[in-house]
Amino acid sequence: xxxxxxxxxxxxxxxxxxxxxxxxxxxxxxxxxxxxxxxxxxxxxxxxxxxxxxxxxxxxxxxxxxxxxxxxxxxxxxxxxxxxxxxxxxxxxxxxxxxxxxxxxxxxxxxxxxxxxxxxxxxxxxxxxxxxxxxxxxxxxxxxxxxxxxxxxxxxxxxxxxxxxxxxxxxxxxxxxxxxxxxxxxxxxxxxxxxxxxxxxxxxxxxxxxxxxxxxxxxxxxxxxxxxxxxxxxxxxxxxxxxxxxxxxxxxxxxxxxxxxxxxxxxxxxxxxxxxxxxxxxxxxxxxxxxxxxxxxxxxxxxxxxxxxxxxxxxxxxxxxxxxxxxxxxxxxxxxxxxxxxxxxxxxxxxxxxxxxxxxxxxxxxxxxxxxxxxxxxxxxxxxxxxxxxxxxxxxxxxxxxxxxxxxxxxxxxxxxxxxxxxxxxxxxxxxxxxxxxxxxxxxxxxxxxxxxxxxxxxxxxxxxxxxxxxxxxxxxxxxxxxxxxxxxxxxxxxxxxxxxxxxxxxxxxxxxxxxxxxxxxxxxxxxxxxxxxxxxxxxxxxx
Amino acid sequence: xxxxxxxxxxxxxxxxxxxxxxxxxxxxxxxxxxxxxxxxxxxxxxxxxxxxxxxxxxxxxxxxxxxxxxxxxxxxxxxxxxxxxxxxxxxxxxxxxx
Numbered sequence: 001x002x003x004x005x006x007x008x009x010x011x012x013x014x015x016x017x018x019x020x021x022x023x024x025x026x027x028x029x030x031x032x033x034x035x036x037x038x039x040x041x042x043x044x045x046x047x048x049x050x051x052x053x054x055x056x057x058x059x060x061x062x063x064x065x066x067x068x069x070x071x072x073x074x075x076x077x078x079x080x081x082x083x084x085x086x087x088x089x090x091x092x093x094x095x096x097x098x099x100x101x102x103x104x105x106x107x108x109x110x111x112x113x114x115x116x117x118x119x120x121x122x123x124x125x126x127x128x129x130x131x132x133x134x135x136x137x138x139x140x141x142x143x144x145x146x147x148x149x150x151x152x153x154x155x156x157x158x159x160x161x162x163x164x165x166x167x168x169x170x171x172x173x174x175x176x177x178x179x180x181x182x183x184x185x186x187x188x189x190x191x192x193x194x195x196x197x198x199x200x201x202x203x204x205x206x207x208x209x210x211x212x213x214x215x216x217x218x219x220x221x222x223x224x225x226x227x228x229x230x231x232x233x234x235x236x237x238x239x240x241x242x243x244x245x246x247x248x249x250x251x252x253x254x255x256x257x258x259x260x261x262x263x264x265x266x267x268x269x270x271x272x273x274x275x276x277x278x279x280x281x282x283x284x285x286x287x288x289x290x291x292x293x294x295x296x297x298x299x300x301x302x303x304x305x306x307x308x309x310x311x312x313x314x315x316x317x318x319x320x321x322x323x324x325x326x327x328x329x330x331x332x333x334x335x336x337x338x339x340x341x342x343x344x345x346x347x348x349x350x351x352x353x354x355x356x357x358x359x360x361x362x363x364x365x366x367x368x369x370x371x372x373x374x375x376x377x378x379x380x381x382x383x384x385x386x387x388x389x390x391x392x393x394x395x396x397x398x399x400x401x402x403x404x405x406x407x408x409x410x411x412x413x414x415x416x417x418x419x420x421x422x423x424x425x426x427x428x429x430x431x432x433x434x435x436x437x438x439x440x441x442x443x444x445x446x447x448x449x450x451x452x453x454x455x456x457x458x459x460x461x462x463x464x465x466x467x468x469x470x471x472x473x474x475x476x477x478x479x480x481x482x483x484x485x486x487x488x489x490x491x492x493x494x495x496x497x498x499x500x501x502x503x504x505x506x507x508x509x510x511x512x513x514x515x516x517x518x519x520x521x522x523x524x525x526x527x528x529x530x531x532x533x534x535x536x537x538x539x540x541x542x543x544x
Numbered sequence: 545x546x547x548x549x550x551x552x553x554x555x556x557x558x559x560x561x562x563x564x565x566x567x568x569x570x571x572x573x574x575x576x577x578x579x580x581x582x583x584x585x586x587x588x589x590x591x592x593x594x595x596x597x598x599x600x601x602x603x604x605x606x607x608x609x610x611x612x613x614x615x616x617x618x619x620x621x622x623x624x625x626x627x628x629x630x631x632x633x634x635x636x637x638x639x640x641x642x
Contacts, residue, residue, distance in 0.1 A: 027554065029591045047595055049618050051556035080628055095628075097555045342624055413614060414622040422617075424624045474612055476642075502642075 001064055001365065002147050003292050004112045011155070012109045015116060019043045020102035027099065044115025045101050048417050052096040054104060055118040060128035060146045060170070061089030061368035065359035068366055070111040072351030078104050083351065085336060085344040087408060087459055088167070089127050089368040090118060094415055116154070121162045123153035123234075127169045129177045130369040133293060134331045134377040136323040139191055142172040144290040145199075145226060148281065152227050159234050163241035164249035166234070167206075179370060179486035181205045181214045182462060184251045185233055190220065198222050203233055203263065204255030207456035211492050212252040215260040217267065228280045232271035236263065296363035296378055302328025306381045313388050316399035321384070328381055334374040334391060335398040335406060339435045340428050343409040344372030353394050361387050371408055373401070404446045404513070405431045408459050412452030412469060413476070419452035421469025421476035426450055429506045439513060446526045447485070448509070462486035464527040465509060466493040478505035482512060482538055483530045494535060497543050508542055515541045545575035545603060548583060549615060550596025558618045559593060566593055569630065570619035571607040606640065616641035
């Protein structure tokens with residue numbers, strides 16, 4: 001876990017005091033909404049459909065038990081007893097009162113958390129692999145580097161007013177579990193032929209109204225130049241990114257318009273100037289940070305056996321665990337997608353339970369995934385059955401990781417002021433449909449993602465099946481796309497054709513799945529079949 | 545008809561201009577005709593509402609109905625959490641806003 005030092009705590013405490021004063025002045029009428037809005041947004045406080053919404057940063061999705069418990073307690077004390085885990089590994093509260101916001105930030109500060117840089121045109125929360133430090137396939141734990149980037153980007157004076165928001169993901173395995181190439185900067189820590197570690201930089205990816213897959217601009221930046229190279233990437237963007245048009249202001253547009261080669265040339269030129277200025281943090285600082293992420297005291301004698309006598313447990317353990325680098329351990333994924341449930345929502349009681357289970361079974365750690373689930377990264381196989389029993393009793397034992405019911409959905413028109421259509425009811429109906437007809441059990445991996453507007457918070461471009469809600473003359477309408485992926489085989493989905501109404505889109509998903517079932521060959525996922533047979537058979541089935 | 549809606553400054557709750565003040569219930573919304581801008585300016589200045597705006601609505605047999613689904617959802621609450629809407633006991637409430 002990251003740890004605040006004296007400076008971190010002092011900065012966060014000072015920010016709470018500052019925001020308390022700003023809220024008070026707003027309530028007294030000394031600040032207008034126009035004056036106050038940028039201040040509240042800097043502290044993650046939005047005004048949404050029904051109330052203020054507070055977005056809390058969860059650095060690379062990592063939480064201690066105490067932090068998860070604090071999130072649950074905030075839901076109880078200040079919200080309506082639940083919270084919503086997001087596709088940026090954060091949490092949002094939907095029913096916040098302005099007069100309570102400073103007290104919430106104060107409660108967060110007590111557990112080394114805040115809502116700073118969860119909005120605005122700055123570098124947002126750094127995201128990472130939710131199995132970091134545990135995954136059997138990683139070449140190194142990426143979290144120290146994510147933390148270094150977090151510290152560098154927090155309150156960075158030069159990058160507080162970028163042309164647009166900026167998102168960075170860091171991974172360290174060939175398997176991409178963080179949608180790395182769909183970020184403004186995606187960093188993949190790699191090993192070169194000489195065995196040295198470095199960072200592959202991908203710049204200019206993103207979803208939104210203009211989805212793009214980030215091109216590789218440098219395949220190997222030595223890790224002791226990570227911050228300097230990041231600074232160079234941001235500087236070029238900050239200098240030339242478009243500020244005249246909000247919809248063309250992201251770095252992906254700059255990279256696209258300049259061309260990756262020219263953007264890279266400018267970055268390298270900037271890098272040459274910066275490297276001479278020695279802005280890279282000293283190695284000792286990275287080493288200090290690295291100690292925060294030391295391996296837990298794993299039991300060297302932990303049994304690698306798993307009692308699979310209970311059939312329901314066997315299904316859950318097959319689907320909802322991930323191989324751990326240490327024999328006798330697994331990473332367990334808690335699905336926040338019960339059949340017909342609201343993707344990503346957790347009650348205050350569930351959050352407190354997950355906190356307790358993290359403390360009891362996972363060395364006091366849990367992670368938020370960008371797919372809106374929770375991971376207990378280090379669970380002894382010998383404890384897995386007991387863990388599952390407690391999860392199942394609390395409605396947290398749904399065995400559907402990466403299945404059709406494990407749907408990413410943005411809050412949509414039920415909560416979000418930007419949305420054009422509701423996302424959650426579509427997710428609920430699809431989840432119920434495939435549970436009721438039993439097809440969900442035979443589909444294997446199928447990643448379905450739903451966004452309620454073109455901003456694509458629900459990652460629909462990257463869904464094997466993607467759904468985009470649009471406003472068609474005041475009526476909700478849904479576009480279907482197929483063939484997207486946010487994994488290491490990153491691809492963007494293609495729209496099938498004309499859209500569907502609410503009932504029609506659920507039928508259309510089932511029709512698409514039926515095409516897959518009819519055409520799949522041994523071992524093929526939905527995505528594999530789509531890539532093999534192309535769009536036409538699906539269009540034929542959907543539109544005749 | 546034209547009606548005004550916004551959010552309560554302190555709580556963020558959705559409110560509707562009822563002719564003399566701000567109500568939590570869209571059913572109370574008053575037709576403001578051509579007076580929208582003047583009322584909005586006055587009420588924002590008095591800090592009785594936040595981020596207020598005028599919308600089109602119609603008067604139906606069941607009451608005032610905002611023209612756009614977004615405002616109808618604002619008027620009721622999230623359709624996916626009937627228990628958190630203003631009409632948790634009414635099984636038809638969600639269906640009526642869609």
